[in-house]
Amino acid sequence: MRDGAAAAGGRPGTASDRMEESMGAEPAGPEPPAPAETGHGAGTASAQAAGGGAGAGADAAPATGAADPAGVLTDRGLASARRSAYGALAVMVLQIPLWTVALAWTLYLDGSMREIPGLFAVLAAAVVLAVALAAVAALLLRLRVAGSVRYRAALVWGGNALALTLLFLLGPNLNTAIALGTWWAAVSVVPPRRHVLLTTPLLVALPVVHALLVDRFDAVQFAVIGGFAVLICAIFRLIDLGMLQLLEIAREAIAGREARARLAVSEERLRFARDMHDLLGHSLSGIAVKSELAGRLVRRAPERAEAEMAGVQDAAREALREVRAAVSGYRRIDLAEELRSVCEVLSASGAACEVSGGPEEVPEDLRDLVAWLVREAGTNVIRHSAAARCRIVLRRDGGAVVAEVYNDGAAGAAGAAPGNGLTGLAERVAAAGGTLSAAPSGADGFLLRAVLPARRGIRTEPEDRQGANT
Incomplete structure (x- = not known):
C-alpha cells in the first residue's frame, strides 16, 4: 500500500518540480503494483501526505490529533479487503482435502473396513486426488481474478476427471458432497458458462452409477445427500462470487484513486502553465x-x-x-494545513497521529521551514516504516523552536544512509542557523528533531540555492 507514495523532498528545485511537490504525487506513469498489491501507486494516501500544503486550495485548520478516517476508503482498508477475500477463497478451496482426509481417517479407524484389501492405498490415493483437485480449483480462481482465459478449459476438465475419480473411490456421502460442492462452486464462477453446464450432470450422474454398481442404492439416503449437496453448492457459489466481486471492487477503487491523483497533478500543471x-x-x-x-x-x-x-x-x-x-x-506552504494533511493520511494508513503544539509556537518566518520538515517526516513515516503511532511536537525551548516527529515503526533503521529529502532538509535547517538530527529512538522508534533559533530575518535556504533560483 506504501509503494505508490510520492516523495516530497526538502530540496527546492524548478517551478514545475515544486508544483509536483505541492501536489505530493509523482508524474503520471505506470502503476505502482498494485496495486497490484500495489497498491499500490500515484495518488495513494502517501502521496497526499507528501503534498497537501501547497496549491491544495483547502482551508487551513490546525491539527490537534488524529484525523478520523471513518467512511473513507483507505489504502490499508483496501489491502485488508483484498487479504480477507483471498483468505476466504483459500479456506473454501482447502475444504476439498480437509473433508477428504476426515473421511479417509474415519474409514481407516473403522474396524470393519480394515478387512477390505487395499483400503489404505485407496484412501491414500483419494487424499492425493483431493489435494490435486484443490490445487486446480485454486489456480482456476486465480486465473479468474487475473482475468486470464488461458488453460481454463484444460483446468476445468482436468479437475472434473479428478473429482469423478475421487467420487468413485469414496462413494456418495456428506464429506464428498462438501468436497465436490466446493469444486462445483469454483467452476460455476469462472466463465464460460458451458463449463458448469457440462460439469453439473457429470457430478449428478456418477453417484447414481456408483450406487447401482455396488448394489447400495438407497432412495432416502440419496435424497438426503442430494439435498445437502444442492445447499452446499448454492452457499459456496455465493461465497466465491462475493469474494471475487470484493476483489474486483478493491482493484477498481485503487485504480480510481491513482487516476484521480494523476488527474490532479495534470490539472495543477495546467494551472501553473x-x-x-x-x-x-x-x-x-x-x-x-x-x-x-x-x-x-x-x-x-x-x-x-x-x-x-x-x-x-x-x-x-x-x-x-x-x-x-x-x-x-x-x-510557500501552510504549516497548519501541512499538520492536518499529514495527520489525516497517517491515520488513514493505520498509524495513530497526535500533535502537541501548533503553528502559534513557531515564528512566522520559520513556519515554511517547519512545514517542509513535517511534510518530509510524514512522507518518510509512510514510505519507510510500519508505524502504529506517530507523534508531532512543536514547542518553544527558551530562545529556540523545537520540532520533533517520532514514530514507533522504524525497526532496522539504524545505520541506514539518509536520503536526498533529509539531506536537503538538513541544509535548509543549517542555513537557518539550526540543527537537524535523525536517529533511532528506543527499541523500534525513530526521531527526527530540528532545533531552530527563534529570531527574525534568518535565511531558510543555502545561499548557493538561493542564487540558483533567481
Whole structure:
C-alpha cells in the first residue's frame, strides 16, 4: 500500500518540480503494483501526505490529533479487503482435502473396513486426488481474478476427471458432497458458462452409477445427500462470487484513486502553465515590440532607440519580478494545513497521529521551514516504516523552536544512509542557523528533531540555492 507514495523532498528545485511537490504525487506513469498489491501507486494516501500544503486550495485548520478516517476508503482498508477475500477463497478451496482426509481417517479407524484389501492405498490415493483437485480449483480462481482465459478449459476438465475419480473411490456421502460442492462452486464462477453446464450432470450422474454398481442404492439416503449437496453448492457459489466481486471492487477503487491523483497533478500543471502565460504573455509581447522598434530606430533616431531599449529592460525586470513572486507563492506552504494533511493520511494508513503544539509556537518566518520538515517526516513515516503511532511536537525551548516527529515503526533503521529529502532538509535547517538530527529512538522508534533559533530575518535556504533560483 506504501509503494505508490510520492516523495516530497526538502530540496527546492524548478517551478514545475515544486508544483509536483505541492501536489505530493509523482508524474503520471505506470502503476505502482498494485496495486497490484500495489497498491499500490500515484495518488495513494502517501502521496497526499507528501503534498497537501501547497496549491491544495483547502482551508487551513490546525491539527490537534488524529484525523478520523471513518467512511473513507483507505489504502490499508483496501489491502485488508483484498487479504480477507483471498483468505476466504483459500479456506473454501482447502475444504476439498480437509473433508477428504476426515473421511479417509474415519474409514481407516473403522474396524470393519480394515478387512477390505487395499483400503489404505485407496484412501491414500483419494487424499492425493483431493489435494490435486484443490490445487486446480485454486489456480482456476486465480486465473479468474487475473482475468486470464488461458488453460481454463484444460483446468476445468482436468479437475472434473479428478473429482469423478475421487467420487468413485469414496462413494456418495456428506464429506464428498462438501468436497465436490466446493469444486462445483469454483467452476460455476469462472466463465464460460458451458463449463458448469457440462460439469453439473457429470457430478449428478456418477453417484447414481456408483450406487447401482455396488448394489447400495438407497432412495432416502440419496435424497438426503442430494439435498445437502444442492445447499452446499448454492452457499459456496455465493461465497466465491462475493469474494471475487470484493476483489474486483478493491482493484477498481485503487485504480480510481491513482487516476484521480494523476488527474490532479495534470490539472495543477495546467494551472501553473496558465499562470505563467498570464504573467509573461503581455510582458514578452511588449519586449518583442519594443526591441523590434528599437532595431528600426537605431540609425534614424538613436535617442528614441535608446529610450525603447530602456523600456525593454524595465519590462524584462518587471517580468522577472513577477515570475519570482509567482514561484515564491507556489513554494510557500501552510504549516497548519501541512499538520492536518499529514495527520489525516497517517491515520488513514493505520498509524495513530497526535500533535502537541501548533503553528502559534513557531515564528512566522520559520513556519515554511517547519512545514517542509513535517511534510518530509510524514512522507518518510509512510514510505519507510510500519508505524502504529506517530507523534508531532512543536514547542518553544527558551530562545529556540523545537520540532520533533517520532514514530514507533522504524525497526532496522539504524545505520541506514539518509536520503536526498533529509539531506536537503538538513541544509535548509543549517542555513537557518539550526540543527537537524535523525536517529533511532528506543527499541523500534525513530526521531527526527530540528532545533531552530527563534529570531527574525534568518535565511531558510543555502545561499548557493538561493542564487540558483533567481
